Amino acid sequence: MHELSIAMQIVEIVEEEARKHDSAQVSAVHLEIGTLSGVEPDALKFAMEEAVRHSMAAKADIFYHFIEAVAVCEECCHEFKTQDYFKVCPYCNSINTGFLKGKELKIKSIDIQTN
Numbered sequence: 030m031h032e033l034s035i036a037m038q039i040v041e042i043v044e045e046e047a048r049k050h051d052s053a054q055v056s057a058v059h060l061e062i063g064t065l066s067g068v069e070p071d072a073l074k075f076a077m078e079e080a081v082r083h084s085m086a087a088k089a090d091i092f093y094h095f096i097e098a099v100a101v102c103e104e105c106c107h108e109f110k111t112q113d114y115f116k117v118c119p120y121c122n123s124i125n126t127g128f129l130k131g132k133e134l135k136i137k138s139i140d141i142q143t144n
């Protein structure tokens with residue numbers, strides 16, 4: 030499953046970070062997930078539960094911050110919200126558009142408990 034390998038990568042990064050801080054306990058992990066990141070939120074939540082189970086983040090609260098996709102038009106420079114990968118500028122109908130955000134899938138922050 031796509032989401033499970035993502036979740037395992039996330040846990041790996043979290044554990045690496047915790048080790049740097051000489052800590053065995055991660056108290057919280059904040060994830061940022063763009064609505065167009067290609068990840069199914071429920072599947073990712075399920076996968077994260079599995080992935081953290083025997084890790085240093087086993088007791089961590091996982092927070093999911095969803096980011097609405099925003100595109101920008103290269104022609105008229107307007108920004109607009111979108112739910113599509115193929116987007117047309119609603120102001121000038123140009124297809125020359127790019128994403129500002131919404132495709133990210135990343136760890137925003139990790140709360141580590143220090144003894």
Ligand SMILES: [Zn+2]
Nearest residue numbers: 102105118121
């Ligand atoms: Zn435009």
